[in-house]
Amino acid sequence: MKYNIKKYIPKFFVAALMTAPLTSCDDFLSIIPLNDVVLENYWTEEADVTSCVNSCYSQLETADCLKRMLVWGEMRSDNLVTGSGAPLDITQIAEENLLETNGYTKWESFYQCINRCNTVLYYAPSIHEKDPNYTEAELKANIAEVTALRSLCYFYLIRTFRDVPYVTEPSIDDGQDYRVPAMKFDEVLTHIIADCEAIKDDAVRSYGEDSELNSTRITRYAIYALLADMYLWKGDYNRCIEYCDKVIRYKQDEYEEMLQEESSLDVELYGEYPLISEAPGNSAYGGTAYTQIFGKGISFESIFELNFVDSETKQNEMVRDFYGSVSNDAGQLSGPSYFATGVEDGTNTYFRKTDSRFLTNMKENNSTLYIRKYVTEGVSYRTTVTTGGLPTVTETTRGQNVGNWIVYRLTDLILMKAEAQIQLAGNVTEGGSLSQEQESLYRSAFSCVSAVWKRANNKRVATTDTLVYDDYVTSKMSMENLIMDERQRELMFEGKRWFDLVRLCRRDGSNSRMVDKVLPKFKENTAALRIRLSAQDALYYPYNKDELRANPYLVQNPAYNNESITTNE
Incomplete structure (x- = not known):
């Protein structure tokens, strides 16, 4: 032979x-x-x-x-x-x-x-x-x-x-x-950064209309997203905003093309930002954004993700082991209980009762907060529940743990832009006045956060908005905290939060804000932990x-x- x-x-x-x-x-x-x-x-x-x-x-x-x-x-x-x-x-x-x-x-x-x-x-x-x-x-x-x-x-x-x-x-x-x-x-x-700048214009813009490779292979827009992130860490906020805008404009153009081809879309505008609605067309049922982004994968909002959905031979072992298998809620990791405390009666400081990210990303059972993000293939819940208990979430389970792992998606870039704009704007002067340029940057940053928050809470232009610009424009720190809190809610369990906190510490030259956020999850030894975590060197891992x-x-x-x-x- x-x-x-x-x-x-x-x-x-x-x-x-x-x-x-x-x-x-x-x-x-x-x-x-x-x-x-x-x-x-x-x-x-x-x-x-x-x-x-x-x-x-x-x-x-x-x-x-x-x-x-x-x-x-x-x-x-x-x-x-x-x-x-x-x-x-x-x-x-x-x-x-x-x-x-x-x-x-x-x-x-x-x-x-x-x-x-x-x-x-x-x-x-x-x-x-x-x-x-x-x-x-x-x-x-x-x-x-x-x-x-x-x-x-x-x-x-x-x-x-x-x-x-x-x-x-x-x-x-x-x-x-x-x-x-x-x-x-x-x-x-x-x-x-120099390496990516040198090759960015040589990268493929698109592998073809509707090709899954546009999300699962490196494209020019994936490189833009990486550059935006790296410039944010470098403190070059103008370049960060520039690359965020390139990705955002790409998605805005894609949305406009979709409007011309289809009469009914799951993607809607939240301010100027096109995002997948949790309840398209003001449906009585939410969960669409979760299902498309984390369940099916390769969604409109995807910039770059590692692909498992179409594989018959490999599973996402990280999700299976850490977050739970398709047949077992219990994973090696879970969310801290304070994410769920008081959501139902409106006293929770992280999530409102209407926040889809609480409803779809986690599930409380016997005081344990199981992580469901990436585990379930789809979710659905009634958006009209306004009194009594939280709405019941119906899950569609997978045959295997094959959720794609997302590296960059659109809301990540929108919130990067907001963070860079506030750093560029600087502090509010004594007396609370803003220059015209600061006002423009503050309002633009707030609109970024507002778009992400409105999608998650199923808010539209005509509805009364409980997220109000005047409540946060009093200081740079207030706006920073607003953006950090929204990044935490939006990107929870996606491998972003500790890096966000490290970036905050590097910028502050102090670990104090990070320590105040992290310590509540510990039930003992908090005095020793505060001392240890206060050292800048402790932000990083040791060499093996x-x-x-x-x-x-x-x-x-x-x-x-x-x-x-x-x-x-």
Whole structure:
């Protein structure tokens, strides 16, 4: 029997990529070079590049990467507590007993993705010379794609560890030494911003009308979203707003096109922002936005998400383990009880009774607040319930845990814009007066928050609005808190909250506001926790002990040098 060897090479190469980089648990930098013969025979045509690019996405969709996206971005915040059967590593993080032995201080899964991206960047240009079907435009688009993915990985790493080794060469040579010092947070951020700026115009705008790849692959608008986020962290608020507006205008144009083609839409305008309505056409039933965004996935509001919905062979293990399976509400994580206290009688400080995000994202049972976001495929509840108890939420369950994991969506960008505008506007002068420019920025920022809030509470233009501009314009801090609170409600359980709090601390030069928000979830040892969390160094994770042993250039975060420090009194 004759076999087409070339047909099978991509599978072998992807397998090599998955095992060759970072195979040692002792050191992400002890990378086994890829087999020279395999490389020589592999990088010959466009399909080889495509296979390797796909492996970059596959790596991000592994349980190791996904769980870190959630744990690093949310676990230490005021959004999460341990649930049923939480493993020791998660319990220690939840209790702020972070040690250099904790499994979540390991970063090799992200460096594996970085190495795959570096491999594409190294070899793809040579394929353009060998394969006439691989055009220059396709080459540039692939380079833009993996450069953005590499930048996203580094962005996760610096927000978690602060200073990290910055490597841009693939593991292809026995002579390469990957034991390098950690690069400072600001330097890495500058590099990855410059990288994305250099390739943004080469990225694909669209993979075709209605193609799911417009949400599940890197597009130009995904890069804009990443740049907006990175500029927000850099403190370049004008550039942040510029890129937020590019994404928003893209969705506004898409909405206008939809209006011309369809007489009835689930998408409606909230102020100037097109969003999926929870109850389209003022329906008596809500839940449409949740169902489309988190249930079905690849919604109108999606900018970039990791795809599981159409897969028959893989599940979102992060959702299954942390939030609950399709047959069991109990996950290893849950929401703190104060999210539910007083919602029914209107005394809750987080959610109003009408807020769909309370109704659809969580479920209270026997004093446990189960997380349902991403778990259920669809929800429905009556919007006309105004007296008595909360409306009953009917869930549509999935056959498997295949909810897509969203990295960026439209409301995230709208609220980024609001945050940048308030920072740009600055403080209200003594006496409460605003300049004309400040007034414009404050009102625009408030309209961003108002749009997101109105959608969630099923409010429309004609209804009385309980979110009033004059109540928040009294100070910059009041507006900041409004935006932070809305980001918390809107992006809850999406791996954003701890990063938002770290950004707040970096901007304030103090951890005090973060500490005040986080401490209420702890029932004991709060005095020790307040002391520990007040240190700027404590915002970041320690380097894993194995990384320190393998790389002599790494210097442990000072917050974790004293092994006698504990929050257990």
